[in-house]
Every structure is written in C-alpha cells, then in structure tokens.
Amino acid sequence: MTSIPPLPDTASGSELAPFDFLRPELDRVESRIHAQAREFDPAVEPYIAYILNTSGKRIRPALAFLAGGATGAIADDHHKLAVILELIHVATLVHDDIIDEAEIRRQAPTANAKWGNALSVLLGDCLFSHALMLSSEFEDSLIGRKIAISANEVCSGEIIQTQRRFDLQLTREDYFEIIRKKTAALFASAMELGARLNGRSEAVCESLRDFGLHLGTAYQIYDDCIDLIGEEKEYGKTLRTDLNKGKLTLPILNLLAGANERQREKLNRLLIQKEPIDIAALSSIADYVGAIEASLDTGQALVEKARACLEILDESEHKAALAGITSFLSVLLDGCRQ
Amino acid sequence: MTSIPPLPDTASGSELAPFDFLRPELDRVESRIHAQAREFDPAVEPYIAYILNTSGKRIRPALAFLAGGATGAIADDHHKLAVILELIHVATLVHDDIIDEAEIRRQAPTANAKWGNALSVLLGDCLFSHALMLSSEFEDSLIGRKIAISANEVCSGEIIQTQRRFDLQLTREDYFEIIRKKTAALFASAMELGARLNGRSEAVCESLRDFGLHLGTAYQIYDDCIDLIGEEKEYGKTLRTDLNKGKLTLPILNLLAGANERQREKLNRLLIQKEPIDIAALSSIADYVGAIEASLDTGQALVEKARACLEILDESEHKAALAGITSFLSVLLDGCRQ
Incomplete structure (x- = not known):
C-alpha cells in the first residue's frame, strides 16, 4: 500500500493546498472554537479546551466557508455555523470514543482514556x-431548525449502527442509510446552510446539500476502508476498531454479498464466532476478491456525483476549492488501492 | 421514619390530588410523549418507547400546564413545551443512570441495565x-432559545457534580449552584415559558421562573435526603448511590460544616478512605447532630419562597394547584423528619 495522508488537517495548517486561501477564515473559526471553551463553566473549561484541541479535523467548518464563499460572501453567521457544526461533530466523537473504547485520537489520549466514561x-x-444553544441564536430560525434536525440525524445514525453491530443481515442499503445520517448529514448541512445564509435559491441550496451528502458518504467509505487497511502510526488514531466492535462496513458487506454459501459460512465463523476477529485474514480475503476495490469504486462514483453538483455555481476560487476537495478525496481513495 | 410517598406520579394517575383537574391535559401530554417515540427511526422506536414508559414523573409537564393555565390558557404550544422538557429530562436520566450504574428506576430495569452503556x-x-429539534419549531424563537439554554445548564450542572465527586472542599454554595443547574433550571423553564407562551409581562415570567427555581431546589434537597434515609422498596429506585458515587449532598455538607477538626478527620475517613462507605453510620450521625433536619429546614424555607412567588398571579384553580404542589412538597419534607 502506498503512503496515504489523512484528509487535510485544517487545524494545524499543513496539507491544505486546496484551500490555503481560506487560512484566515479557518484561523478565525479556530479562535472562535477556543473562545467557546471559555464560555463553559470555569470548572468545565479545561476539559472542553482539551477536547477541542485534540478532536475534529475542521472539515465541516471548511465546507461551511467554501459554501458561503461560493454563493456570495463569508459572513459572521458562517463563522457561527462553522463553530456549531464542529462542536456537534466533536460531541459525537467524544461519545463514539466511549462506545468504541478508543484510546487515541489525533495522537492524543481520548477524553474517556483520560477521565473515564462517566465524565466523558x-x-x-x-x-x-x-x-x-448557539444554533438557536440565528435570526432566521430555519437555520437553527435545520441544524437541530441534522444533529438528530447524526444521533439516529449512530444508534442504528450500534444496534446492528454483528448483524450479518445488514444490507448495503442499511449501511448507506447509517453513514448518510451519521456523517453525511452534517456535511450536507454545512453546504446547504452556507448557501442559505446568503439567501440563495432552493435549487442552489439543494444542489449544495447533495454535494455534501455525496462527499460525506464518500469520505465515510474512505474512512471505513482505512480502518480495515490503514496503518495506525500514520493516522494517529486507534484503527481496526470497526470489526472488533461489530461494525460491518462496505468492504465487508461487499464481501458477504459476493460470497457463496460455503464462503458465507466461513465468513460467519470469522466474524461472529472468533474472538478476536482475524482482521488481517478478512482484509486479505476482501482485497483478493475485490471487495475493497469495489468500495473504493463506489467512493469514486460518489465523488464524481458530488463534483457534478457544483455545476450550478458560478466560477470562483471557493467553487474551485470545493472541486479541489473532491479531487483530494479521489486521490486518497486511489491511494487505498493495493 | 414515617412512610413517605414519592412526589405525585402524574403518569400513573395516582396520588394526584393537587392537580386532578389537569388529568385530561396530562393524559394528552402522555399520548404526545408516546407519539414522539413513533417519530424516531423504526429501529430505535422500541427502545425509546420503553424508556419513556419507565422514566420521568411528568413533574415538568405538569408545571408547564399549570403555569399556562395560571397565566391565561393552556394552548397547543404548552403541550409541546411539556413534551420537550420531559424528553430533555428523560435524556439526562438515561445518562445519569449510566454514570451512577443504577439498575432500577421506577421499579423497572434502567436502559443501561437492559442494553448496556454503549447503546444507552x-x-x-x-x-x-x-x-x-422540536424546540426549534416554536414560532417565537425566544422559546426555543431559552429551552436550549436551560438544557445546557442541566448538562453543566451534571458535569460539575461529576467532576467534584469525593471533593471535600465542596461548599454549600457549590452544591446549590449544582442543583440549581441540574434540576431547578428545567422547573424554572417550565414555569417561565408556560407564562411566556401566553405573552405575559416580564414581571410575571420572572416571578414564575423564581417559583420554579425555588421549588426545583427544594425538590432536589428532598430527593437527596431520600437517597440518604429512604427505603428502596418504597421509592422503586436504587438508593444510597449518592455517597457511594462521591456525591456530597446537603445533609453531608451540613455535617462537614458543623464538624470540629477531630470530627472532620473522622468524617474524612468515613467518606474517602473506606470502601464501601458506611452509609448507615453516616446517616445516623447526620441525623443525631441535626444535619438532616437543617437540610429539611432549608427545603421548607425554599418552599415558602416559592409560594410567595405566586402572589403576582390572579386567583385560579391552576394557581391553587401550584400552591398545592408546594404544600405537598412541604408534607414530603416533613415526613423525612425522624
């Protein structure tokens, strides 16, 4: 496998080629995120500050800005939207890490590893x-409402995923529904609301929403492939958690879908009856029969669909950067081919 | 100790003397709460339905109705407010039960006991x-904003409480801040927003808010005393959890405040160095030196303050029912005197 970098780390300032010109905006959202920590109770602030420093890649804020810039201008409300979406995302990461018993995220101990599950x-x-609370402050209450709806979708996605752990009846349609809710919903809101804050037409808002849905889904597929085949050192987080926690991701679902009865029995034994699961063996089989490649193909097709959604926009450096993100994800997906 | 009933169980229809005339409203909110369960993903619905059936005493909905009735009329928005506040409350109960490792609530297994911590x-x-999400739907966005603020206060209160477990430096002021946030904030919102939905003056809204704050604080003091001295069978929930989880409640804080150096050392040993904590011994000492009685006195004083806040209202059966609730809590507090 070639060396695959993680998605651009917009917080640290590295690997940011496609949206370097957004640096001032992202720096500003970074300070606002940290300023938020100070708005918590003084007793709580240091914990929140630690979490905000060690979680979240600021992808959703970047999308909110790019959608704002590509549909008019980046206003103060876009910064607010960016902060809110990142806080929601980080909140779900904290709870995810409890559920997954993950100990490391972005090279740092997770909240649960540091302070235990109760506090986390x-x-x-x-x-x-x-x-x-912040999302209830928008002048246009529709913005707050849509944020609340997508936050609720994220929670529903997480719950369905957890509830269907180790469920070999899970279909690829179920999988797509789960990742649409748990990941793509916030990407879609960043895009849609970024446009809506500029008062753009329903057609533009919808098209950018679809961009976010496709991109978010493709990104989750990439993330799921990395969990199966990536190197921990390289990604700075605990990997190989999905299967051990019973999360059936696209490569495994592809593998199951293509198996004959005899193979399915073998897979069932590998997935359900063995402890710990022999992930190296599963990963090798998935690679051999093309189940990983098929997942990457699906990801690529979604990236293409996302790119097509940008056609509705006039040319701008922000539109170009959105296209740049799709190209970047495309490269990442290709880098997973072994 | 005389037999003390729990606060009126507005869901089951028993022990409801002070607001029997609210029965149709409470029945309606009960059906709306259950209807909410059906609005979750079908995969999630049975879990949510179980939780809603086995958690929450519907005190906050009752307060929202009474505040509505006492300041004008009970409109559809009051039902919505009632449902929202109860859902927030039930959500915090689910997380509390994880943190406290509680296994029984209202005579039924808790969500964590049934399905584990991850799903819970x-x-x-x-x-x-x-x-x-529901709270973002009010026409007057101030209502949603105030609900979000109080939900955030509940979370902050819970966190400070958890963070200061086993902290013998906790003052009574700290304790009051914690319970104001974790319990009284939602009582206060039920009252204030019940009035605000009827378009009443700031003076009325503020006065009812204060009623909720005082009543909620007194109720939490009652609940904390019960945890120390009540009988599990009678209350249908796991008791004696506070001290074992390091929660220092008012009777214990009173005990610590009144102790001389020698006694404080003994208490420190009992509270920190022993495992499990000898709660029977602590409870007997607290009773003997009057620390429980002093807590009940504080509760009674708050009940009086709450009652005084009702003076701004015209006479009505709803106002009388609010006064009835204060009397009821007063009786419960007195019943704790040994």
Whole structure:
C-alpha cells in the first residue's frame, strides 16, 4: 500500500493546498472554537479546551466557508455555523470514543482514556447542548431548525449502527442509510446552510446539500476502508476498531454479498464466532476478491456525483476549492488501492 | 421514619390530588410523549418507547400546564413545551443512570441495565437531540432559545457534580449552584415559558421562573435526603448511590460544616478512605447532630419562597394547584423528619 495522508488537517495548517486561501477564515473559526471553551463553566473549561484541541479535523467548518464563499460572501453567521457544526461533530466523537473504547485520537489520549466514561458522557452532552444553544441564536430560525434536525440525524445514525453491530443481515442499503445520517448529514448541512445564509435559491441550496451528502458518504467509505487497511502510526488514531466492535462496513458487506454459501459460512465463523476477529485474514480475503476495490469504486462514483453538483455555481476560487476537495478525496481513495 | 410517598406520579394517575383537574391535559401530554417515540427511526422506536414508559414523573409537564393555565390558557404550544422538557429530562436520566450504574428506576430495569452503556449513551443523545429539534419549531424563537439554554445548564450542572465527586472542599454554595443547574433550571423553564407562551409581562415570567427555581431546589434537597434515609422498596429506585458515587449532598455538607477538626478527620475517613462507605453510620450521625433536619429546614424555607412567588398571579384553580404542589412538597419534607 502506498503512503496515504489523512484528509487535510485544517487545524494545524499543513496539507491544505486546496484551500490555503481560506487560512484566515479557518484561523478565525479556530479562535472562535477556543473562545467557546471559555464560555463553559470555569470548572468545565479545561476539559472542553482539551477536547477541542485534540478532536475534529475542521472539515465541516471548511465546507461551511467554501459554501458561503461560493454563493456570495463569508459572513459572521458562517463563522457561527462553522463553530456549531464542529462542536456537534466533536460531541459525537467524544461519545463514539466511549462506545468504541478508543484510546487515541489525533495522537492524543481520548477524553474517556483520560477521565473515564462517566465524565466523558457529560462532556459530550455539554458540547452538544452548547452547540444547539448557539444554533438557536440565528435570526432566521430555519437555520437553527435545520441544524437541530441534522444533529438528530447524526444521533439516529449512530444508534442504528450500534444496534446492528454483528448483524450479518445488514444490507448495503442499511449501511448507506447509517453513514448518510451519521456523517453525511452534517456535511450536507454545512453546504446547504452556507448557501442559505446568503439567501440563495432552493435549487442552489439543494444542489449544495447533495454535494455534501455525496462527499460525506464518500469520505465515510474512505474512512471505513482505512480502518480495515490503514496503518495506525500514520493516522494517529486507534484503527481496526470497526470489526472488533461489530461494525460491518462496505468492504465487508461487499464481501458477504459476493460470497457463496460455503464462503458465507466461513465468513460467519470469522466474524461472529472468533474472538478476536482475524482482521488481517478478512482484509486479505476482501482485497483478493475485490471487495475493497469495489468500495473504493463506489467512493469514486460518489465523488464524481458530488463534483457534478457544483455545476450550478458560478466560477470562483471557493467553487474551485470545493472541486479541489473532491479531487483530494479521489486521490486518497486511489491511494487505498493495493 | 414515617412512610413517605414519592412526589405525585402524574403518569400513573395516582396520588394526584393537587392537580386532578389537569388529568385530561396530562393524559394528552402522555399520548404526545408516546407519539414522539413513533417519530424516531423504526429501529430505535422500541427502545425509546420503553424508556419513556419507565422514566420521568411528568413533574415538568405538569408545571408547564399549570403555569399556562395560571397565566391565561393552556394552548397547543404548552403541550409541546411539556413534551420537550420531559424528553430533555428523560435524556439526562438515561445518562445519569449510566454514570451512577443504577439498575432500577421506577421499579423497572434502567436502559443501561437492559442494553448496556454503549447503546444507552446514544439513546440519551437521541432523546436529547429530538427534544431540541422540536424546540426549534416554536414560532417565537425566544422559546426555543431559552429551552436550549436551560438544557445546557442541566448538562453543566451534571458535569460539575461529576467532576467534584469525593471533593471535600465542596461548599454549600457549590452544591446549590449544582442543583440549581441540574434540576431547578428545567422547573424554572417550565414555569417561565408556560407564562411566556401566553405573552405575559416580564414581571410575571420572572416571578414564575423564581417559583420554579425555588421549588426545583427544594425538590432536589428532598430527593437527596431520600437517597440518604429512604427505603428502596418504597421509592422503586436504587438508593444510597449518592455517597457511594462521591456525591456530597446537603445533609453531608451540613455535617462537614458543623464538624470540629477531630470530627472532620473522622468524617474524612468515613467518606474517602473506606470502601464501601458506611452509609448507615453516616446517616445516623447526620441525623443525631441535626444535619438532616437543617437540610429539611432549608427545603421548607425554599418552599415558602416559592409560594410567595405566586402572589403576582390572579386567583385560579391552576394557581391553587401550584400552591398545592408546594404544600405537598412541604408534607414530603416533613415526613423525612425522624
């Protein structure tokens, strides 16, 4: 496998070629995110500050800005939207890490590893409720409403995923529904609301929403492939958690879908009856029969669909940067081909 | 100790003398709460339905109705407010039960006892985000904003409480801040927003808010005393959890405040160095030196303050019922005197 970088880390300032010109905006959202930490109770602030420093790649804020810039101008409300979406995302990461018993995220100990599950449950709640409090402050109440709806979708996606762990009846349609909710919904909101804050037409808002849905889905597929085949050192987070936690991702679902009865029995044994699961063996089989490649193809097709959604926009450096993100993800997906 | 009933169980229809005439409203909110369960993903619905059936005493909905009735009329928005506040409350109960490792609530297994912590974290999130999604639908966006602020206060209160477990430096002021946030904030919102939905003056809204704050604080003091001295069988929930989880409640804080150096050392040993904590011994000492009685006195004083806040209202059966609730809590507090 060639060396695959993670998606651009917009917080650290590296690997940001496609949206370098957004640096001032992203720096500003970064300070606003940190300023938010100070709005929590003084007793809670240091915990929140740590979490905000060590979680979240600021992809959603970047999308909110690019959607704003590509549909008019980046206003103060776009910064607010950016902060809110990132807080919601980070809140779900905190709860995810509890559920997955993950100990490392972005090279740093997770909240649960540092302070235990009890406090981490509440820290996630606090981030989440703070975000929804901020989202109730938009002058146009539709913005707050749409944020609340997508936050709710994220929670539903997570719950269906958890509830269907180790469920070999899970279909690819179920998988796509789960990742649409848990990941793509916030990408879609960043895009749609970025345009809506500029008062753009329903057609533009919808098209950018679709961009976010396709991009978010493709990104989750990439992330799921990395969990199966990536190197921990390279990604700075605990990998190989999906299968051990019973999360059936697209490569595995492809593998199951293509198996004959005898193979399916073998897979069932590997997935359900063995502890720990022999992930190296599964990954090799998935690679051999093309189940990983098929997932990457699906990801690429979604990236193409996302790119097509940009056609409705006039040319601008922001539109070009959105296209740049699709190209970047495309390269990442290709880098996973072994 | 005389037999003390729990606060009126507005869901089951028993022990409801002070607001029997609210029965149709409470029945309606009960059906709306259950209807909400059906608005979750079909995969999630049975879990949510179970939780809504086994959690929450519907005190906050009752307050929202009474505040509505006492300041004008009970409109559809009051039902919505009632449902939202109860969903937020139930969401926090689900997460509390994880943190406290509680196994029984209202005579039924808790979500974490039934389905484990992972799913329960997400079920709490789902209830919470659903409530905030509903709260973004009010025509007057100030209502949604105030709900989001109080939800955030509940989370902050919970977090400070968790973070300061086993912290013998906790003052009574700290304790009051914690319970104001974690319990009284939602009582206060039920009252204030019940009036605000009827377009009443700031003076009325503020006065009812204060009623909720005082009543909620007194109720939490009652609940904390019960945890120390009540009988599990009678209350249908796991008791004696506070001290074992390091929560220092008012009777214990009173005990610590009144101790001389020698006694404080003994208490420190009992509270920190012993495992499990000898709660029977602590409870007997607290009773003997009057620390429980002093807590009940504080509760009674708050009940009086709450009652005084009702003076701004014209006479009505709803106002009388609000006064009735204060009397009822007063009786409960007195019943704790040994």
